[in-house]
Amino acid sequence: MTYDFLIIGAGTAGANCAYVLKNAGKSVAVVDKEGIAKGASGAAGAFLSPLPGKKNLYNSLVNNALSYSISFYEKLIPDGITKKGVLRVSNDNFDKTKLDANALKHKFLKFKNIEGYYYEDAAIVNPSDICKYLLKDCDFYQEDIQELKFKDGYYNFKNFKAKNIILAQGVNTPLLNYPYVDISPMFGVKIDVKTSTKVPFNIHKSISVSANKHDNTVAIGATQQNHSMTPTECNTTCDKCPFYVNTDEEDIESLLKQARELIDLNDLEIVKISKGARATIKSYFPVLGKVIDYEKSLKKYPSIKKGTKIPSELLEYYPNIYTINALGSRGFVFGPYLAKILKESILEGVDIPKEISLEKLFYKYARTQEV
Template sequence: MSKYEEYDYVIIGAGIAGCSTAYFLSKYSKSILLIDKNEKVAFGASGAAGAFLSPLLGKTNNFKDLITKSLKFSTQFYKDINSKSLSNCGVCRIPKNDEDRKKFESYKDYMDFEYSVLDDGYFFEIGSQINPSEVCELLTKDIDKKLNYEIKEFDRNEDNSWIINKEIKAKNIILTTGANTKLIKEEYFDIRAVWGQKIDVLTSSCTDINYHKACSVSKAIKIDDNIYKVSIGATHHRFDCDKNICDYCVQVANLNKNCSNCYSKSIVNEDSLKLIDLANDIVKLEDIKVVDVKIGPRASSTDYFPMLGKLVDSKRSFEKFPHLINGTHIKDEMLEMIDNLYVINGVGGRGFVLSPYLANQLVENIINKSKIDETITTHRLFKRWAKKQKHKK
C-alpha cells in the first residue's frame, strides 16, 4: 500500500483559474485534488475581484481577439453551469475624459459586440457580473480538496511523478497560483502583483445595470425596503517590493481575515473612500454603508498576455542550445520542457473572463494534445529572457 495519497492531477490554487481547470478535467478524470493555502475556494485574489464580464474596447489586435473569444466563451459557460449569481444585465462603459471619449469614437468601427449610446456612455448588453465564491464552489462541489494547506516541499520523484510535502503523489501538477509564484523556480517567469480592492456597500440607491469608468459599479441587489447592496471594484496598487527579500503580502494565507504588514488597514480604508468617490462620479449612491471589503493581488505578466501550458526548462534548453543566449531562433517545439507540470497565470484583472476559456484550452491540450496559441504559451517569456542573459554575463 502506498504511503502517499495518489492523484492523477493535483491543481494548486483554488481561484477561478484552478476551479475552472478542475471542472473541465473532471470530464476526463475522477482522480483530481485541488489544493489552496486559504480556508475557502476563491478566498484570495479571485474573491477580491468584482467579477465583472465586460468587452475590451480598441482596434483589432491579438490581445483584444483573445478577450473577445474568452468573453463569449465564459459568458455562455456561466450560463451552462447554471450559476445562480450570474447577472447578465449589461454594462455601460463611460469615457473618463475628453481624450478617452475620442478613443471611444475611434473604436466604433472595431466593436465586437452590439452596443447603444446610453447617457454619457455606451451600453453593451453582453456585460455581466457573477459572485466569485458561488461560482467557484459550484465548479468544485464534486472535487477532492485540501484547503488551509501550505506546500512546503515540492519535488520530482524517480518515476517522474511529483511528491508534495512527502504526503501527496501526483502524476501531473497544474499551478494556478496567480501572483504567488514561489513554486515556479524559472527566472523568466516574471509575474507582477497588481493589487485590487472590492467593497460591498448598502445604499438607498438602486442601480439597474453595471457601470465602468475609473472603477466598476454593479447592478443593485435588493436587501430590504429601500436598501440595496452594490459592489464597487478597481485595480489600484503596484508595490515596488523586492520579492527576493519579502513577498509576504502575496504569500500569506487568508489575507482577507488578517491584513498584511504592507497592505495595511489604513491603505484599505483609504482605498474604500477612493472607490466610493469614483463610484459617485458614475452614479450617485445615497446613504452608503460599507459592509464588506476584500483585497487581493492580481497576477499580471510583463506583456499583459496570460501564460498557459508547460514550463520551459531553461537550464536544459541552454545546455541543448547554447546559442540561445545570442538570440538564435529556436522553434518552440525544440525547447526542453518540464514534464507533467503546467500553469495558468497572468490573467490580470480579467480573471473571470479569461480563466474558463484558458482552463478549457489547457485541459484539451493535456488530454487531447490540442495546440495552444503561441501568443499565450510560456515560450515567449523564456525567449525574451534568454536574449538578455548575454548582456548580464
C-alpha cells in the first residue's frame, strides 16, 4: 500500500492528525508499537479544563484550544464527552485573585465544605474511545518502527510506503535527530472509582475529581513526578521505565487523600488504575511543524549560532517529515486544535504560530551551542 501520510504514534496527537488529514481527502495510515491509545493517551484523565489567570500567550493557547476541542468532541462523539463544568478551588499556585482576575466566564460558588470559581467550559472525555473513533477510517498497523528509509520520494517500510511522515511519538526516543526539541517525561497515575456519591461537576485543586461520567464512574487524577534519568534518584511509577520503582500504592493513597479534601466519595471502589508519561518541554508549550535538519542547516548557515535568522524556506528540512509533540498535561485539550493547525500548515501553507513552532526552539538551541 502507498499512503499520502504515515503517522507514527496512535495517541491523541497522532489520532487527531490522522482524522483531519483523512477528512481532507488524504490517504492515511497510523502505526503504533503498543496499539491505539496505549501510551500517555490511554492513561489520561482526560479532563478538559480552562487555565485561568492574567492573560498571557500560554493560557490564551490553552483556552482557545479548549473551546475548539470541546465543540469538536461534542460534534464528533456526543456520548464520549461529559460537559458539566469545573469548580476550581484555590491553592498555592492559583490564589483567589488569580482565579478571579481573568477574562474567562466564571462565577463564585460554595459547594459542601469547599468554595471556588466555577467555569462552565470544562469537560471530561474517554481518552481511548476518542482515539479509536478518530482512527476508525484509517489503516492501522501495530509495528515498532526502527528507522526511516527515504528513496525515490517515498519512505519505505516492510508492508507499505508513504510520501509524508508525521512523528507523534510522545516520550519515546525520536526516530530523527532534532536536538532542539528536548522532551522530558512527567510520570503520573490516574484512577477511576465507583461511588454512590453524585458529583455534579469536575472539581480541581492540585488534582481533579470528575463529575460522574457516562458509565457512572468518577476519575481522580493525576499525580505528577518529574523524572530524573539517574537510576538512583528515580522514584517513578511507570512500568515502562527501565528505572521503575513501584510506588503505585503511595500515588493512589495521595490521590484519595487529596480527593477526600474536596469531596467525600461514599462506598468508594477503585475500578481502574492507569499510569503513563506525559511529554513536556521546559516552556510547557506544545511543538509542531516540519522538522528542521539541525546539522545541515547549521552547516549551510553557521552564523545561526550567533543569532542570525534565515528565511524559513532556506533552512534545511528532513524531506516531508513533520512532528507534533510536548502536549504535556493537556493532550486532549490540545489534540484537535493542534492537528488542525498542522494540517493547515502542511496542506494550505498557513504559518504555525511562533510560540509553538519548531523554528523558535531551533534558533534558541543553536544560540546556546559553542561557536
